[in-house]
Amino acid sequence: MLPHWKIVSLLVVLAMAVSSEVRADPQDGNEYFEKHIRTLFAKHCYQCHSKRAKEVEGGLLLDSRGGWLEGGESGLSVVAGNVDGSKLIQAVRYTDPSLQMPPIKPLHADEISHLEEWIRMGAPGPTDVDVTNLHDPSDPVAGKDHWAFKPISERRTFRLKTSTWATSPVDQFILDRLDKSNLYPVGDANPRELLRRVHFLLTGLPPSSDEIQNFLDDHERDALERVVDQLLASPQFGERWGRHWLDLARYADSNGLDENFLFREAWRYRNWVIAGVNEDVPFDRFVQEQIAGDLLPFDSMEQRDRQRIAAGFLVIGPKVLLGNNEKNQRMEVADEQIDTIGRAILGQTLGCARCHDHKFDPIPTSDYYAMAGIFASTSVMETRHMLGSQRAMERLEGLGPGGAIEDDAYERYWRELPELKNKKKLAESALVALKKMGDDGTSEPLAESRAGLAEAAQDATRKLSDRITAQGAFLAELSKAVDTPPKIPPRAMIPIDAKSPCDEHIRLAGQFDRLGSLVPRGALKVLKDDQPITIAVGESGRTSLAHWLTEERGRAGQLVARVQANRIWHHLLGFGLVRTVDNFGRTGEQPSHPELLDFLAQSLIDSNWSVKALIRQIVLSRTFSLSSQFDETNFAVDPDNRLLWRANRRRLDPESFRDALLTAAGQLDLRPMESSVSYLGDQATAVGANKVRRRTDFPCRSVYLPVIRNDLPELFQIFDFADPQSTTGSRPKTTVPTQGLFILNDSLVMDAAEATARRIMADIPSKDSDVRVDRMFEWILNTVATKAETDSLNDFLRMTHERLSAVESNGVSKDPEFRALAIACHALFASSRFQFLE
């Protein structure tokens, strides 16, 4: 036993631990494999059970995950997550005389426990193609065998033991895997939990009291279905699911990086995304417009502008602006675009192939530069007025029928302003000279002053007073021109094809000025069936690329469907079937349910790429409505809930957190918002002389708050909002002390608590504490208080009221009844029940 003080100090040290990610990362699994298992296998097993073995014993291969999951002829295999059910464990434990491995000498106890631990983790390890054995991992022909690049497989039929549970095909896939591991689904979520979950996940908002009551009273079989349809049709749906896409699109209202200039027009892209999601634009079309919207045909001016705004996707990336060599910048911008498209749309880390052939995935450098040629042939920069001078900035284009003219006039004004000011100065001195002439009758103004004379004032034969009047008018006109800059016209961030699109050279070691061989523009070979994509002369190739990406029978299109289906699953169930949602490459994870993933991808394609239809299908499954309740037996086998025997409990993201606070406070304004940064100057951050900073006090939904790179709203910064400088498919889930400090002390939370308290007092003037506590639970937690909870809240209110009244006698505090209620509301907002979704 340790002395008491020592325990305490240890506990304190350990307490820092809180600030960790709460889930096991798949990466850690691979690290565990590399650290403990690979050497063990190499030492004891590979002589007989690897591809390099002279003779593979019993057909069992242990050099890849596929090998140990499939097992050998005698059924000696690994069941991920199930230690006791894995024959491999039985063999190494030496308990069964007929099954003992390794055959000569048993493993050390440590080694056995490592193996057990590893199986408990889900037997992670290298994917089916063991990259260390590949002759060339970047070979695109061999790479076609990687699971993610294979065509979508046919769906299977099911013969299940307990089919009463499954109510949809999704459930059958889930139940099939549960069955195989001797797991069973826990019960269904109760209706309140389920409704809160559906509302938050589909719209980012809590259900209202009426909505809860209606749902509880509705005993029709399709009650949930009707709720889901209604939520999918509501404008709030696009505000939540649009935000998911904006995470991938690294959406921001400013440039970030070295010079944080404002993206004054970025909001148009944001609102295009929200509208597109609400209209359920087919996902293939959604992608095409963002990559080539400015090049697609249109029937109306509105459609033209919408498509162009969509292509702003290519423009909103962060760029090093100052002192950047133009040629270098062009390659950097292309790199940023390729990286974003790679991870967001294809689930591939293409950026790795910029400097060398990809070390793990079948992407040679030549493929990278085939794509780089397309984007380097696309222009997203222009020289225009910014912060007092002409700079290379993101490209803007006028909207509407007169847009180009207005944009041109606006830019011309700023371009010509220095010259105009000079003209005005000359005109002023010319006027002075003319007047002087009148005063003392001297000769004509000197030559340098004459340069500033109006035409009508030049004629020496005219009456002097007329000449002065004419010159005065001329000067007034110039002054007016200088002093009245045109209003900023409606513009958007829009790319354009370069004047002469061309192929790019490979850049040796990624350096822009070290040229290798020239590569024809094109797409990834590993995702291409034999014919290259065709690019018409004079075009960048973006249209072809967009079609290649979304061709539903092509390898790329099928991968895109898989990646997107997995993302939808990730947002609805808490984790993707492939948890590395942005990485479907060899260093990514394999799907936990490959057939289900293919089924979902095919469903997406079959529904004409309707995202809403896929969401609907998943939300209406039995799997989705599982309870989050604990189960000892299941937990022992599958602690990470990889096989989905229960629902994953989730913390609210910062947008839902804030929107729910404001909803309870009765302060949320549901109207969509356009720009929330229009009051900012050209510099988006308060630096130097610029003191204007982004505001966060709008009562709008959080999706409309300013996303200033390097100056996010504090709530976003602290609660794991997506990093707007690069694609984020899965936001980090951290628990750090700044979060606790924010919730306990920030005025956002306290203001909402006070407003909620006032609402409750207005709603229940009777001061009946029990009823008020009920209302607090209903409005804040969307639930009903138990007797114990009501009692404890009542005690708290009474105690706090007394304390505050005592203070009040000293004249410090006012209205103890209200303040006690506000402090209690604040406590409920701070509780895990508010912050977590069951």
Add this chain to the structure above:
Amino acid sequence: MLPCNRFSTPTTRRSMLRNSACGIGQLALAAMLSQNASASPLTFDGPLSPKQPHFPPRAKRIIFLFMWGGPSHVDTFDPKPRLTLDDGKPLPDGISGRDQSKAGNLLGSPFRFAQHGESGTWISELFPCLSQQADRLCVIRSMHTEGSAHGEALLRLHTGQANLVRPSIGSWLSYGLGCESDNLPAYITISPPRGHGGVQNYGSAFLPAIHQGTAIGSAEIPIAKARVSNVGNTRIDSSLQRQQLDLIQSINRDHLRSSTEDQGIEGLIANYELAFRMQSNIPAVMSFEQETKETQELYGIGSEPTNNFGQQCLLARKFAEAGVRYIQVSTDYTWDHHKKLKEGLVEESAKVDRPISGLMTDLARRGLLEDTLVVWGAEFGRTPTAENTDGRNHHPQAFTMWLAGGGVKGGLTYGSTDEFGFKPVENPVHMHDLHATLLHGLGLDHKRLTYRYAGRDFRLTDVHGNVVHEIWA
């Protein structure tokens, strides 16, 4: 136990607690689940608990004094008699390797240089106090970097990269070594710049958010008015807040009990306690009440122009003493002397000279200087040629930084530039090399301190960086 540098438990925390040998886990778990609200510590090896370095370190922590804007090296630590001699002449051909036709003529330094200490380290008259500590300084005259604009150069200085978002050096140290304090973050940045990369300069990028630098104020705010966000409540006193927190925690514990097992809720419970402790601890560390008048005067606190920077430096010492791993102190954006170089440098050096010297004296007499590495410098240096007749332009090609304490060779002048201060000629030290060297000083191999993200292992120095071994004692 888990190997160091690991952030997620490979199994659930509870099963690890069950397996932990000494029973601490059980005890802590019992305490956490108990009714006693204030006794709910959490229990596993966390991301900020101290970690073993790769090899024995020279120093345990770093204080980086950042002179935002870029002080001129040829007017401070790198004397150039030839530059003075050739004042007003064009830079000779072949020195710059590029078109100098638009650049101004050479500008001799208006300041006198002298050798100081037993080492004879050259320092200009701008730093009379610091000159008395010349034998503590290891002056690196051959620094070079990329980025001729502030933003790019700042990002390279802090994160090693400019076009991609990467963790800052303080975040890497927090990740690699954790914190020596239980109730403080490992990385604190005092008055950081809001522009030129802003938060990104102390951001954790893909490293877990706990490694993000905690900001105290920002460059343009006087330090006396700076606060850590949300430390302390403006509406209720702390005993009432404790009562409120007890209610929150009792709801949370009920929730946890009904859920049986949930890392998220457990984390939340423990996190509130940690936040509450930090809330009382940070203001205590930041308070100067316990500091004698003599100490405060040592830093120039209470007199101008040193009051502000003096307070920043004293704060840095207090955080160092409390066990914070990486502390950065930034000036405002005041060292960018495109014109009126002479006046500007006189003014700015007067603000920092005494505070920096006071900081070193104070660290030394408390026995902290031997394991605290003090680093002075900026994003780049300045041109030997004139801009606007009396100023100097940005110059990433060559500049000076110095190190002190923490196992460096005091009195050493390392590397050199050509006779105009244009380019390093002897022992050039790139920014990546400096980063590798600083990590080395703290016992970390820059090639081994990696983090896997988006399919590959990243490190502070990317594929670059050589440790400068000669500067270590």
